[in-house]
Amino acid sequence: MRAPLSWLREYVELPAGETGRDVAAKLIDAGLEVETVERLGAGLKGPLVVGKVLAIEELTEFKKPIRYCQVDVGEANGTGAPQNIVCGATNFRVGDKVVVVLPGAVLPGDFAISARKTYGKVSEGMICSAAELDMGEDHSGIIVLPPEYEPGADAVELLELVDEVLDIAVTPDRGYCLSMRGIARETATAYGQQLRDPALLDVPTPNAQGFQVNVSDPKGCDRFSARVVTGLRPEATSPLWLQRRLQKSGMRPVSLAVDITNYVMLELGSPLHAYDRSRLDGPITVRRATPGERLTTLDGTERKLDAEDLVIADDSGPIGLAGVMGGGNSEIADPEQDPESGEWRGTTEVVVEAAHFDPVTVARTSRRHKISSEASRRFERGVDPEAAAAAAQRTVDLLVLLAGGSADPGVTGFVTPHGPHTIKIPATHPGRVAGVGYARETVVHHLLQVGCDVYGQDELTVTVPSWRSDLTDPNDLAEEVIRLEGYENLPSTLPRPPAGRGLTERQRLHRRVGRALAGAGYTEALNYPFVGQGSFDQLGLSQEDSRRRTVTLVNPLSDEEPSLRTTLLPGLLAALRRNDGRGSQGSQGGLALFETGLVFLPTGRETRAARLRVDARPADEEIASLETALPRQPLHAAAVLAGPREQPGWWGEGRPSVWADAIEAARTVARAAGAELTVRSARHEPWHPGRCAALHVGGPDGDGEGTLVGYAGELHPRAVKALGLPQRSCAMELDLDAVGKAGGGVVPAPRVSGFPVATRDVALVVDESVPAARVETALREGAGELLESVRLFDVFTGEQVGGGKKSLAYALRFRASDRTLTADEASAARDSAVASAVERTGAVLRGAEAPAQS
Known part of the structure; x- marks a missing residue:
């Protein structure tokens, strides 16, 4: 809401010299969000005066229209002689009053005016448009003033060019501040002054002679005032003061009747609508729409109405969406002048509507039809129902005053009785x-x-x-x-938590995982937990996939994403696409993002949750009932990668992100949780069937299945194309709750030994079908407690090891905590590890294979 300070002073007696910034500080202290204070006319320096066009010479030798004008500016130039001014606008004629800036003046934007030669003529100033005076964005023509202003009059004061405007971000609970009346009330309170309430008007009592209105839905419309004004002059235009107040408030002047309804809405906060009485067919009715009805609104769009829409109708059908937007079939006609007789044609009789509509109904209609109007913004946040009659009276008064109309004695007033709250x-x-x-x-x-x-x-x-x-x-x-x-004035006091309480184990795990992935070069991305079926289509999930079973929100933020996520990948991959499209890169050159958050898995028992009390702790039974009504919400961790994982440089060649990096991200998460992953090949959307790994925890050994906790690998090319991702993008996702449970909740600190390490390398030949993880598990169990680590550093296939075979080379590190190992001890531990791998996996120590038969 934009509030001009000059307008605000009409309702509140502010101290002399009080600036917009002073008022803003007071309102901020009172709890309002004043975003900016705009100083209109800052840097403006006169003379800026009213001029009368005496003569116009058309300069035809140029490609565009150029006019050489003589303009009477009175005594403003010190001589009384006409000013000669070159102008390119064509929307004025001889005798019109215009705004003239004379040499020596400075316009907004530090634009200095001087006499200069242009188009072969000396231009002694400039005839101004609204945009040049910072009154709006209209460059189409210069300002033509009403004829009553005298040449030489100060246009700065006339056009109210110097002012301050407070731009206030009105929160949903402060709907009354979407009006000058509401802001003035807060200002008066802040300064301890009396409010001159613009709504305190003498409103006539409703009578039987008023325009007929039938309200069939008193819940949707509990108040409706209608007034009729006749005898309007079609050619009447909005006075400058009215146009300027609308412009300063961020609205564009349209026509007198429309401008007056907008002005009263800004003044009192009650939206209004004016109908051309001659275009109404019978009485006005407020009702719900009939399914299939159509209405062309003022923006020219034909809309198919819903049965929940509240409409204003006459005998011909709907003529407006209640509280949102009027229909084009009853709008105020633009005035036209008959070229022969000179008579003006247009709207001469107006029906003024001032009503109060149900905020929820208006909000749903506005959202359903994707219309956000000034009226709907106010009704959604709450409008003063008692102000409707005063707003109608204020509109009638202005129409009579400015358009020469006559107020009809009939007054329509429908009120649904409500006791005070x-x-x-x-x-x-x-x-x-x-x-x-x-x-x-x-x-x-x-x-x-x-x-x-x-x-x-x-x-x-x-x-x-x-x-x-x-x-x-x-x-x-x-x-x-x-x-x-x-x-x-509130004291700053720290809360005193009960002793012995801190982060839960789940919260500690959440933090450890985030730190571990950030340390590995990933950047955290927080995404909205909403998805639509289109996201699952892009991932290539089958219709039977359990991830398509979602919990649907009753009141979603977007109709395209009405459900809660069952996987973190849609939001995370969308973030990857956006960052890639904007040229963002990570610290290592490529993109590496992660997210830890809840997913929502339906149980089939979800219901609308009951509202719990807030003044005391709910009973255990109430909490249990609430938990039962909610979906299962496990904590997941996911990571996505694209582009180079290591950049090339003087240190050597770089390398791109591959499926192994996604698996390593999963291992990083597992290590932070104190768990160990078992990796097996798998097929699972949206991963590439040949580059997808199933991740397990808790298996007793390399042969055991354990618990499936997630997948990692390279994404399927179809999913990459559908999502618009870089080629060979990779991803992983884990059930962090399951991983944390397998880790036991405690991550032991590493033991640091002061004794040297003994390293032994072994190369084992196994069948290609034997997983490397199974061989590693066998080595670990056979090596015993002296083994510090096992690392696979080479995989080889070829004729040297035979068809259907592969060679796996491992580096084994042995160390004792209390002594230096002897060569015999290290070798014995290695031999024990190899023996275990031979027994459990059928491995053969490379170099010890049977010689090939000749």
């Missing part, structure tokens, strides 16, 4: 919430400032004002007292 609150409650002792008089004073009526002594009965629909319970009232007392 009252809240009982102990006088000490705000102090208990804030941790500060507030006297009863302080609490009552601030509640009265907000607009509440307060009765009682120790137990207060508070009647909430109609414009504060967000005040629903005692804590809301406590918040109002606290913010008006000043958040800066």
Whole structure:
């Protein structure tokens, strides 16, 4: 909401010399979010005056229209002689009043004006457009003023070019601040001044002569005021002061009737709509739409209506979406002048609508039809229902004043009776919430400032004002007292947690894994937990894949992603695509991202969760019931890679990311959890069938299956193409809860020995079908406690080892914690390891194979 300071001063007596920044500081202290204070006309220096066009000479020797004009600027130039000005605009004629900037002036943007020769003529100044004066973005033509202004008059004051505008980000609970009335109320409170409420108008009582209105859905529309104004002059235009206030508030002037409804909406916060009475067919009806009905809205779009849409209709059908946007079939006609008679044709009779619509209904209609209008923004956040009649009266007054109309004596007023909303609150409650002792008089004073009526002594009965629909319970009232007392006055106190409590084991595991992956060169990417079936299609998941069974949200943020994720890959791969498209690179040259987060696996028992109390801890039964209604939510870890894993340089050649790097990322996670992974080849979407590994934990040995906890490898080319990823992208995903359970929750610190290591290398020939992990497990168990580590450093196949065979070369490191190993001890441990591998995997020590038969 943009609030011009000059407009704000009409409702609040601000101290002399108070600037926009001063007001912004006060409003920020009161809890409003003032984003910027824009200084209009900063750097503007006159003379900038009204001029009358006396003569126009068309310069035809140029490719574009150029006009040499004589303009009367009165005594502003010191001589009284006309100014000669070159201008390229064609939207004015002799006798028109225009805005002229004379030599010596400076326009916004530090644009100095001087007399200069152009197009073969000396131009003594400039005739200005709205954009050149920073009044808007309209470059199409210069400003043509109404005829009543005298040449030489100060245009800076006339056009209100110097002002300050506060740009306020209105949060959803402060809908009343989407109006000058609401902002003025907060300003008056902040300065301790009285508010001159623009809604305090004499409103006539509804009578039977008013325009006929039928409300068939009182829940969707609990108030409806209608007024008729006749005898409007079609040629009447909005005065400059009205246009400037709209422009400063971020709205574009359109026509007088529309400008007045927009002005009153900005002033009072109550959206209005004006209908051309001659285009209405019968009485107005407020009802739900009939399925299949269509309406062409003011933006020219034909829309198919839903049965939940609340519409304004006449006998011909819908003429507007209630609280969102009017229809084109009843809009105010643009005025036209008959070229022969000179008479003006256009709207002469207007029906003014001022109503109050259900916020939820308006929000759903706005979202359903993808329309976000000024009216819908206000109705969604809560509009003062009591202001509807005053807004209608204010509109009628302005139409009579500015368009020469006559107010019809008929007044339509539909009201669904509602009692005032009252809240009982102990006088000490705000102090208990804030941790500060507030006297009863302080609490009552601030509640009265907000607009509440307060009765009682120790137990207060508070009647909430109609414009504060967000005040629903005692804590809301406590918040109002606290913010008006000043958040800066609250003491800073640290909470005192009970002794012996800290991070849970799951939280510690989460942190360890994040640090480990970050240390391995991965960058954390946090993604929204929402997916759609389209994401699963891109991954190439079959229709029977369990990951397609999702929990669907009742009120999703996006219709394209209405479900909760069952895998981290869609969001993480989308982040990889965005970063690759923007040329982002990691510290090692390629892209390496990771995420740890919850996935949501349906159990079939999900229901709408019950609302729990917030003033005390819920009962165990309530918590158990809530947990039962929720999906299963295991913690997962995933990583994705693309591009070079190691950059080339003076140190040597680089290498691209490959499937083995994804597996190593999974091992990094497992090590952080204190678990050990067993890797086996597998087929699982969206991975490449020949470069996919199934990851297990908890197997008793290399032959045991253990628990499947995830997959890693290179993505399938079809998935890479569908997702728009770099070629040969890789990914891994693990069930972190399962990995942590296998790790036991404790990661032992490494033992550091001061004795030297003994290294032995062994090369074993096995069948190609034997997994390397199975051989490694056998070596570990056979080597005994002296073994420090086993590392596979070479895999070889060829004629030398025979068909269907492969050679696996391992480096074994032996070390004792209390002595230096002898060569015999190291060799004996190696021999024991080899013997175990021979017995359990059928391995043969390379070099000890039977000689080939000749």
